[in-house]
Each structure stands twice: as C-alpha cells, then as structure tokens.
Amino acid sequence: MLLIRCPYCEEERPELEFRNAGEAHIARPTNIAAESDDDFEKFFFIRANPKGVIYERWRHIHGCARFFNAVRDTVTDRFVMTYKAGEPKPAKLPGASK
Amino acid sequence: MNAAFRISGAGRLSQAKTASFSFDDKPYIGIEGDTLASALLANGVHLVGRSFKYHRPRGFLSAGAEEPNALVQIVRDDARKTPNVRATVQELYDGLTANSQNRWPSLAFDVGALNDIASPLFSAGFYYKTFMWPKWAWKDLYEPKIRAAAGLGVSPDKPDPDHYAARYAHCEVLVLGGGAAGIAAALAAAETGVRVILADEQAEFGGSLRFESGARIDGQGGYAWAQAAIAKLKAMDNVRVLSRTTAFGYYAQNFVGLVERVSDHLKSPGRELARERLWQVRAKRVVIATGAIERHMVFANNDRPGVMLASAARTYLNHYGVAVGRNIGVYTANDSAYAAAIDLKKAGINIAAIVDLRDNPAGPVIDEARALGIEINFGRAVVSAGGKLRVSSMTVQPKNGGGERTIPVDAILMSAGWTPSVHLFSQSRGKVAFNDATKRFVPGTYAQDCVSVGTCCGTDGLAASVDEAYAAGAKAAKEAGGKAGKGAKPKVDAGESWSRGMLGAAPGAGPGTTVKAFVDFQNDVTAKDIRQAVHEGMHSIEHVKRFTTNGMATDQGKTSNMHGLAIAAETLGKPIPQVGLTTFRAPYTPVTFGSIVGHARGALFDPTRRTATHGWAASHGAVFEDVGHWKRAWYFPKAGEDMHAAVDRECVTVRKAAGLFDASTLGKIEVVGPDAAKFMELLYTNPWEKLETGRCRYGIMLREDGFIYDDGVVGRLAPDRFHVTTTTGGAPRVMNHMEDYLQTEFPHLNVWLTSITEQWAVIAVQGPKSRDIIAPLVDGIDMSDEAMPHMSVREGKICGVPTRLFRMSFTGERGFEVNVPADYGEAVWEALWAEGQKHGATAYGTETMHVLRAEKGYIIVGQDTDGTVTPNDAGLDWAVGKKKTDFVGIRGLTRPDLVAKGRKQLVGLKTKDPKVVLEEGAQIVADPKQAIPMKMIGHVTSSYWSENCGRSIALALVAGGRDRMGQTLYVPMPNGTIEVEVTGMVFVDEKGERLNG
Numbered sequence A: 001m002l003l004i005r006c007p008y009c010e011e012e013r014p015e016l017e018f019r020n021a022g023e024a025h026i027a028r029p030t031n032i033a034a035e036s037d038d039d040f041e042k043f044f045f046i047r048a049n050p051k052g053v054i055y056e057r058w059r060h061i062h063g064c065a066r067f068f069n070a071v072r073d074t075v076t077d078r079f080v081m082t083y084k085a086g087e088p089k090p091a092k093l094p095g096a097s098k
Numbered sequence B: 001m002n003a004a005f006r007i008s009g010a011g012r013l014s015q016a017k018t019a020s021f022s023f024d025d026k027p028y029i030g031i032e033g034d035t036l037a038s039a040l041l042a043n044g045v046h047l048v049g050r051s052f053k054y055h056r057p058r059g060f061l062s063a064g065a066e067e068p069n070a071l072v073q074i075v076r077d078d079a080r081k082t083p084n085v086r087a088t089v090q091e092l093y094d095g096l097t098a099n100s101q102n103r104w105p106s107l108a109f110d111v112g113a114l115n116d117i118a119s120p121l122f123s124a125g126f127y128y129k130t131f132m133w134p135k136w137a138w139k140d141l142y143e144p145k146i147r148a149a150a151g152l153g154v155s156p157d158k159p160d161p162d163h164y165a166a167r168y169a170h171c172e173v174l175v176l177g178g179g180a181a182g183i184a185a186a187l188a189a190a191e192t193g194v195r196v197i198l199a200d201e202q203a204e205f206g207g208s209l210r211f212e213s214g215a216r217i218d219g220q221g222g223y224a225w226a227q228a229a230i231a232k233l234k235a236m237d238n239v240r241v242l243s244r245t246t247a248f249g250y251y252a253q254n255f256v257g258l259v260e261r262v263s264d265h266l267k268s269p270g271r272e273l274a275r276e277r278l279w280q281v282r283a284k285r286v287v288i289a290t291g292a293i294e295r296h297m298v299f300a301n302n303d304r305p306g307v308m309l310a311s312a313a314r315t316y317l318n319h320y321g322v323a324v325g326r327n328i329g330v331y332t333a334n335d336s337a338y339a340a341a342i343d344l345k346k347a348g349i350n351i352a353a354i355v356d357l358r359d360n361p362a363g364p365v366i367d368e369a370r371a372l373g374i375e376i377n378f379g380r381a382v383v384s385a386g387g388k389l390r391v392s393s394m395t396v397q398p399k400n401g402g403g404e405r406t407i408p409v410d411a412i413l414m415s416a417g418w419t420p421s422v423h424l425f426s427q428s429r430g431k432v433a434f435n436d437a438t439k440r441f442v443p444g445t446y447a448q449d450c451v452s453v454g455t456c457c458g459t460d461g462l463a464a465s466v467d468e469a470y471a472a473g474a475k476a477a478k479e480a481g482g483k484a485g486k487g488a489k490p491k492v493d494a495g496e497s498w499s500r501g502m503l504g505a506a507p508g509a510g511p512g513t514t515v516k517a518f519v520d521f522q523n524d525v526t527a528k529d530i531r532q533a534v535h536e537g538m539h540s541i542e543h544v545k546r547f548t549t550n551g552m553a554t555d556q557g558k559t560s561n562m563h564g565l566a567i568a569a570e571t572l573g574k575p576i577p578q579v580g581l582t583t584f585r586a587p588y589t590p591v592t593f594g595s596i597v598g599h600a601r602g603a604l605f606d607p608t609r610r611t612a613t614h615g616w617a618a619s620h621g622a623v624f625e626d627v628g629h630w631k632r633a634w635y636f637p638k639a640g641e642d643m644h645a646a647v648d649r650e651c652v653t654v655r656k657a658a659g660l661f662d663a664s665t666l667g668k669i670e671v672v673g674p675d676a677a678k679f680m681e682l683l684y685t686n687p688w689e690k691l692e693t694g695r696c697r698y699g700i701m702l703r704e705d706g707f708i709y710d711d712g713v714v715g716r717l718a719p720d721r722f723h724v725t726t727t728t729g730g731a732p733r734v735m736n737h738m739e740d741y742l743q744t745e746f747p748h749l750n751v752w753l754t755s756i757t758e759q760w761a762v763i764a765v766q767g768p769k770s771r772d773i774i775a776p777l778v779d780g781i782d783m784s785d786e787a788m789p790h791m792s793v794r795e796g797k798i799c800g801v802p803t804r805l806f807r808m809s810f811t812g813e814r815g816f817e818v819n820v821p822a823d824y825g826e827a828v829w830e831a832l833w834a835e836g837q838k839h840g841a842t843a844y845g846t847e848t849m850h851v852l853r854a855e856k857g858y859i860i861v862g863q864d865t866d867g868t869v870t871p872n873d874a875g876l877d878w879a880v881g882k883k884k885t886d887f888v889g890i891r892g893l894t895r896p897d898l899v900a901k902g903r904k905q906l907v908g909l910k911t912k913d914p915k916v917v918l919e920e921g922a923q924i925v926a927d928p929k930q931a932i933p934m935k936m937i938g939h940v941t942s943s944y945w946s947e948n949c950g951r952s953i954a955l956a957l958v959a960g961g962r963d964r965m966g967q968t969l970y971v972p973m974p975n976g977t978i979e980v981e982v983t984g985m986v987f988v989d990e991k992g993e994r995l996n997g
C-alpha cells in the first residue's frame, strides 16, 4: 500500500484514503463549445500514459476530500512530490538530475 | 519408549513429553517440539506422498519451508481439513491427524503411478499440445479428467469455523529472518531505542544455528546464544518478537505483509485464539536476513524417499534427535555435506561413503571426515539411486565415465551448494546481480529503504554475517532516528562457512540422457524436460518456466529455480545472466485466504445500509432486495400472494387510491452559495437561473463526452440553495463529479456542496388520494393546486417536525415526496400509513415503483441508459437548455457520432401477444429469417407485466427507433422468436392529466 502526502493535510496517509483522478494539467477550455473536433479529442480522450514520470490528479476522498496533483513514477510507483490543485506544473523535480 | 530412529542424547527436545499422532490412520508417538516430519522420521517413515504428475513415491527433501514433496492433509474435524500442509513446518501436537495426498487407493500402491511408466506421453508441454483439439473436448472431457486426476489434497467443504486476526504495525526497523544475522541486526537496532520488529517463520529462532553444531558466539553454543538474545529482545519495550511468522510479501514503501500462525500448533486452541494473524507493517528501514536454501543434486531417481538435503538430515539430528537412516550415503559438490556426515557419524550412524564431484578438495571438514574413518570418493558422481518406496542403494561412477559401483544405503544426503534467499529483496523491486565467481544471484540495486545481510546477500561465514548484520542494524536504526547504541557486538568464536557448489544436472543426467533427474520435485520437472523446452524453441527463461512449469508449484521453485536456469543456459549455450532469472512474486510461502480476509466475511464482508423505515417494512412482511449497499423493500406480499400478485395489487392500488414508498436511498446533495445557480447551470443541461424559488425541475447531468451520467429532480429552496436528488447508485459518483468541477475547473464559484442523503428520510406518497393523506398532518403549507402545483417544493412541518415537501411524481399520478429528518422517518411514515389506511392506500416496494414509472416511460439511468446514451437518444432533448453557452457535455453532444443518423433511440415495445413478457437484455432484429449471426439493431432495457394496462410493456434501445413507430420487429429467443411492435414510451395517461387527478 502506497503512502501519499496530501498537500492540504500536510501529512502522509495510506493509499486507501485516496482515489486517483487521471492525468493532471489538462484544463477544460474556457470556450469549450467552440472547440474543433480535433481539439476536443485531444482534450478529452488523448492521454500521455508515460512510462516514468506522470503528473496526475488524486483526491483525498476519505480525508479532507480535496483534489490535488502528484508527480509519480509509473515504473516504481514512487511519489516524487504532491502539490495543491491550481499550482503550476513544477519546473524542477526534487532529486532530478536536471 | 523411544521411536526407532530417535537418537538418545541428540537433539534439543525433552524426550519425556510425548505426543501421539496418526498418519494415514496408523498411530505413532512423537515428542513435543517435533514437526510432523521429524516425528515420522523418528518412526522410520520416509514415504509420505505421491508426486503431482507421475505419482512417484516421495519423502522429505528438506526440514523447512522450501519443502516441495512432503505435503499432507491435516484433519482437525469436519470443517478443518487443511490440504497441502508441508509436514516439515507443521508442528506436532498430541492427537494430530494427518493423511497423505494425491494417491489412490493407497500410498504404497497408487494406480496413478502408471503415469510414471507412460511418462514419455507426459513430457514438457504435454498439456498444451495434447488437449487443444477438438475444441469442445476441453470443457467436457479433458478438463474434468485432468482436474480429477491432478489436485493436491482435498478442499474442506464446510465453512471455515476459525477466525483470523489482523494488525497494523509501524516500526523504525523491521528485521525479516531470525537466524544469527537477523538476531544480530535486531540487537543493534534495539539498543538505539527505536521500535524494532523481528520476525521468523520457525517456532524457534536461530535459523541455521539449529543444525550448525560447531558454532560458538559470545562464549556459548550458537543455538543457546540465539535463545538468550531472543529473551533479551523480548524483554525490551521497544521490540516486538514474532515467531511462526512468515514475511510473505514486500510491497511499496516498505510495507510488508506477514502471517503469524497463532494456533495451528496447539492441540485444542480455544475459540478466543485466532488461527492466524495478518500483520501489515510499515517500516522506516527493513533488514532482510532470510538466509540461504540448500540445493539438491540433479541425478537419476534423486526423488526416492530417503534422498534429502544434507542440512535437513543435520537439522533432524541436531535439533530433533532423529537419524534419517542407519547406513547413509552422501553426494555433494561442496563442503557443507561433510558436516552432516561428521555429525551423524559421531552420533553412531554409519556413513557408507561420501561421493564428492570435486577432484581434489581440501579443508578441515574433509580432514575431519577422513579422520573419523569415512570413505571419501573425489571426482565421482552418484548416477542413480536404487529402490522405489525407499532408497536402497546409490550407483557411483567416475564423473567422466567408467566402471560403476553400487553401494547399499538407506538414505542419501545431497548438497549442490546454497542459494541465497533473495525472494523478499526481489519482491521489493530490487534488482539482483549475478556473481560469476560464486555462481549466485545476490542483491544488486536496491529500490527501497532496505538492506540484505548474511547469507541471503552472499556473505559467507558466520562471523562475517554477524558483523555485517550488526553494523547494518545499527545503521538502519540511526537512519530511522535512533540514538547511538551502547551494546556490544556479538563475538563469533567459531562458525562454518559454505560457498561454491554446482548448478544444473550432475554427470549421468546431462545432455543426451533421458533419466528422471528431478529439478522441480513438486511439478515433476526433470533436467531432460528443460532441455526439451529449449529445443522446442523456448529461449527465454520465462517461457521455459511456463512450458515446463518449473518453479510454478506451491513451493515456487525454492530449490529448483537455479538448477533449471543453469540447464536452460547450458542448452542455449549462453551465460546464466543472459538467460535471466524469473520474477519472484508474493507470497513467499502459501497464505490462507482466511488470513487475507480476516474479519471481513459474512455480515462484516460489506456494510449494509438500512433506511429509517426498515423495521416497519420488515414487520409488514416486506421482501427486501439489495441495491448497492442498501436493503430496499422490494414488495409487500399479503398472505397467499406471490411476487406477481403482490406487485399487481400494489400497482393497481397506487393508481386507484394511493401508495407509500420509501425513497430515502435516492442521493441528495445540497448546493448552497451565492453562485449556486451558476454552478447548477454548468453541471446540468437544464437552465436554472430562472427557476423560481419553490419550484422543481427534472435535471440531466452529462459527462464531458455528452452521455447521460445521472438524473434527478432538483428543488430550489432559496435563490442560493438547491436541493438536488440523484439516482440511488449514482449518489457518491455525482458528489465526486460535482466536487471535481467545483475544486478544479470552476474554483472561482462561491458554492458549497453537502451530501444530505442520510440526513433526510423520504416518503413518497403517490396516487389520487395522496394529498388527502398528507394534508391533515401538515402545518403551514397550502397544498392546493393553485398554491402548490406539480413540480414545486415547500418547507414547513409535518407531524410537528420539519419537512421539505416536494410535489413530484415518478408514477404519473398526483404525488408528493415527504422529506423529514431521518430520525423522524419511521414516526412520520407510521402517521402517513395511518392516514393512508383511511383511503385504501398500500405500501409498495421497488418492483412496483419500476413498473409504474415504466408505464409512464420515465427512464432509469443505468437501466435504460448505459453510458452511451445522449439526452436525444433517450427522448429528453427538451431538458437541454438550447440557449446555454456552456455546461459539462455541451461540446461532447455535438461530436460527429453523437449527431449521426441511425443512433439507438429509446422507444416503447408491445409484444404482439400481450401475455408475453420480454426478457430484459434480449436482442432485437429487423429480419428474423436472416442467417446467423444476425444483425442486432437494439436490445430491451426494461420489461414488465403491467396489470394497469392488462398487458406486457417494454422499453428498448433501437437503432433509428423513433422512425420505426408502428414497425414490427423481432426478438429471437431460445424457444422461438417474439414479434413486437415499436410504440411510444408512454403506456398510461399519455396527456399527463393524472398528475393533477
């Protein structure tokens, strides 16, 4: 069972308290009705699904109930960091070589 | 009285404490502290099982958890018949009853052994090749026969009467394995004051110190030192010592699963004792000290009972005081078997000969064996074991060929070397590395905060292991926050060191031979099978493993993996690391379902949710159905009524008079705040800004893809307050969906969401008499049609308690839904019921609710929709706000496929024969005469007998359905094709006049 740090509760809690909510940093277009078919397809259906570092959303559903973002390595399942919803994608990851 | 093979003066058990037991109905006497294996061996019993495929007679290979052969069934009573118990780890208790497995009619004479004679038929990959064709035969013929002939033991057929406990634990340092290294690591960590857990699978700590007779630590014998150290650790407040506890799985972030066997070793465990306890431990640092497992020699008939690992024979002698034979042969490729021969010789057992594959080994143990007068043969191989139910001889030959010599023996001890137990390290996702000098896989790259110490990481020698482990324990504790320790490092005065040995087939079982030289005893895989797999094209070790099943039995190849790998590598002509090692997976040893399930079974398996009126419904004869976690009243049969009759009566009564229905399970969410209407506009397809306070609207929620996600009636209680209802099953996901958008996409909106499902009990009162029933109980609400029209909501009091009174209808009749605080739900129901009695009302359940709504063509999301249905498909286009510029799903709705012609649309169906009720889920075709497979054009989503209509009614999703009004379509069923007519969805009161009736 993973330990996940909730950036709102500011502590590590067991995975059972959380639910994954898919890839992060995919903003809903402000004028979504005007999106082209291709753009809508990219927004709604296409996901990176990387081997390695993924930016994804989690919800502390059985805790503070907040959605937040996490950086996780899909190979090792190791969480690199978590941060609050709305904060920008981190430019630098802790422990990363560059 | 001593059993025949119990050696007086040997071993650590107190011979005074006897325990009687039976094996295959024959009584025996053992000693407390024995395992079933040691007790049987003390009585001279070696034959304990039949092998899986060839039904060959088998005995004990080992004295521990790696045992592949000696699997027995332990029977406590009718419900407790545990199969596949390793006799080498089952502790003896007085009255123990064990039976052999996988034999018929008896262990000594087994019909299945014909498989051994016919073995060319059963070579590697046999099942894959033979049972492919004809296709039908697998299910009807091959599989049942194979299942009957295979199997290991018999599953109990009664519910498990035992209970299983579970604990979570946290510690700074978790030490896995309680041999010399593990104990040393635990001592070092414990002295720093941090929390330490030390676990070992055995009943007693000490690991190899149980058999290593010459070890001396801190001035005492190795085993005595271990017991003293354990006593010291147990006395410390910061240390938890767990014996009989196997670490079976190493998961992410140092989360380790362990199973403690609490009472399997007790004669009559009290009901208060769990059978097993699951420990889920989170450790800051883990020290892995899991030791090494001795390998067997791969030679012809190496599976005969009496042929066993040298360290096992030594354990039986030095710990249990049992000699595994009287005239013993030894076959080895390294030093450690010499120690077994020496100990047995000193105990008065004849050692017929030591056969050593090595040409000119030298060292103190060899000198000692020679000094004791033991015959030693270098550069020779045992090419075959004689005997059948028990080994009777060994045939010895120079390793490069030459004259054979047969030596009579009653046991053969073998040692091909030691395999580090990297299972847990590998499970932690660490990468093993191959040490070419020692031909071992050892821990290489670590993936977690753990460290391997002692023989499991390839450290040779007791002194080196203890030094390494003590330092590692201290370091782990320090890294986890411990202070400097004050203790002294244990000093090893004497200890053994083993290394080297051999991998793969021994001479006589090499390429070109067809002898049965077993690599994997439990799955009956021979050296020849592995070579054959490579010849047939399996070039990856993972393929070889699956083709031969090498290492895939319940022992997971603890003794066989390295031999199998070496033979595959040799056949491929590649170095071992290039062929690779198969992945180690949890569990390390078999784990019972009980320990995983714990208390979560029966009533505790899943929560049960009951509404406020549950007790009333039960006492009025309701039959309940499960809807998610909820128990819902399904129907209320009167005396003599079956379900059909009860539902017909309920349906008719609601439309004639009235009915009461508990609708409390509907999800309810309060949407509150200055931007509540804005939020509703974005989350639902409908317009909300202009909905007046006190009015209600049927809302549809989409996902962004444009498909219906949920629906429900929403009441506006105030400009900034909406009372939203959802489907019963959809409540949690709708709440999550709303929170997701509020928190992440529309965080600028000032809105609060609160789940109020459990706060309000909901009593639906439906039917022409509904207002007459409610009105006398209500205070402060004008219920006239003018003051309170259909689709309105009022707040006031009913029976003196607060209510949110909705006028709404899921039946098509004049109807109300009375919301009251859940604590008052039952009392208000009773009051409404009493009023209802005056008007001939009935209580009705979910079945009648379904029929009544279907009569009106009201959909149920999840039954008439399936996640691919748009509002237009469902005939609900009117609920989509045409002037809106944004809501979730607005863009999805205009995707090309969603506006294409020919989409499946929801329509009504009437069977030509009104008495025929369609099956829900049945497929619909346009032409019943077409060839199979037919083109399906839709399926039935809802179907009922409608007593009100005097006929069956159905809803269906049909391609281009609304253009097919009046058409005849066909529903092919096993008993014939049913003709149906496509109709509108409303079967009762098409004009909707009854809403005010």
Ligand SMILES: [Zn+2]
Pocket: A006, A007, A008, A009, A010, A060, A063, A064, A065, A066
């Ligand atoms: Zn939180």
